[in-house]
Amino acid sequence: MREKGLAWWQLSLIGVGSIIGAGFFLGTSLSIRTAGPSVLIGYIIAALATYIVFTSLAEMTIHDPRPGSFRAYARMAFGHSAGFLSGWIYWLAGLLIMSSEIIALSTFTAYWFPNVPHVWFSLAYAVLGFAIIFMGVRNFSQIESGFAVVKIAILVGFILFGALFVLNAIHLPSGIRPPGNIRPWFPNGATGLWSAMIFVFFSFGGIEVVGVTSSELRRKEDVAKAGVVLIISLGFIYVLSLWMVLRMANWTAIDESASPFVTALSGFNIPYLDSIFNLVIISAAFSTMVGSLFSISRIMVSLANDGDAPRVVQVLNRRGVPTRSLLMTAIALAICMGCAYVLPDTIYEYITTSAGVMLILNWILILASYLKLRPRLTALTVKRRLLTNPYTGIVLILFALSGALLHQNERIGLGISLALIVIVFVASRFASKR
16 A cells, blocks of 8 residues: 655755755855855746746646646657657756766765765765655655754754844954945946856755655645745745855855855864864755655656656555666766766866756746647646746746856856767657657
């Protein structure tokens, strides 16, 4: 017998656990260095785009809930090739993100155990992640919700600490650098914000997890509530926590090699600060990895149901776990990890960056599917104003992606992502002729 479904708040927490990853706790340093204080505007823009994407996906889910979520709607809207393209792009991007998160986990764990080869940490985290998924949806939701609560508590605690500092209830020790200043807003000009947008959007990458997991909800109509609470909460937490970072430390002091939160707190002489945030980043990366594994294993089952993946991966056990899909994913992950340890760091970094780009490009397909299917949703369609219109979402996403053209490394990542999409598209054309 399958386990009982999830409550809407559990789905929201799964989303938080899957979205707030090491990229936010560590990678925002790059966004801040590129955009300066205007990065706050970038996060508001990205939150709006994410809200538009999710409300469109939620409306389709409420009208016609399907296990394949966004890829099922792409197939309905544009035919077999679109469903194939959307599903395999998401699976490939998720696999690469899992690989990069495991590499990050190994690197951060080696902080405490420098003499242990990284490959052993990678193997341990991968086995633990697969074990959690094999325990079933309910156990996965409980563990992922626990990680989400930890991450929210840490960010809320940081915000409260920052508020005490802003209100002069806490002071920097004498002789320590002066507090930060959020002006000027655009120290690197408008192009600084533009080029940073792609990294800002990555902080919201993974919202599709909520769509994929929505098939496990007790009440399918709760998917909209779960997503809206998730995105609004994420937007507020992201913006407030980064605003506190910029008030506690000058943005020019933030270095790409360190977490901006560590930089902001370093002046307060907090004991074991590096180890504390090392543990935070490990928990963030691990929960993101597990969330990606859960969603891509479900997507592969959906692909198999439509004949776009080997039929054998359709098999579910008594707990509803796609065991054979997980086995196939484990083999693919082992190959990716092998490449990670063989390829030069810069090349593998380009490939994993392209994975984030592919996830964001998939958002455009979600919005396009909604626009095509919207006439069929007349009974449930809500009135969309300019700021929540799908066309606005497409423009914002294209704006963010085009900013990647301003820097060489991002151009390479964008080029790799487009090349992978072309390969998947060609494969879809062959599959459609079978």
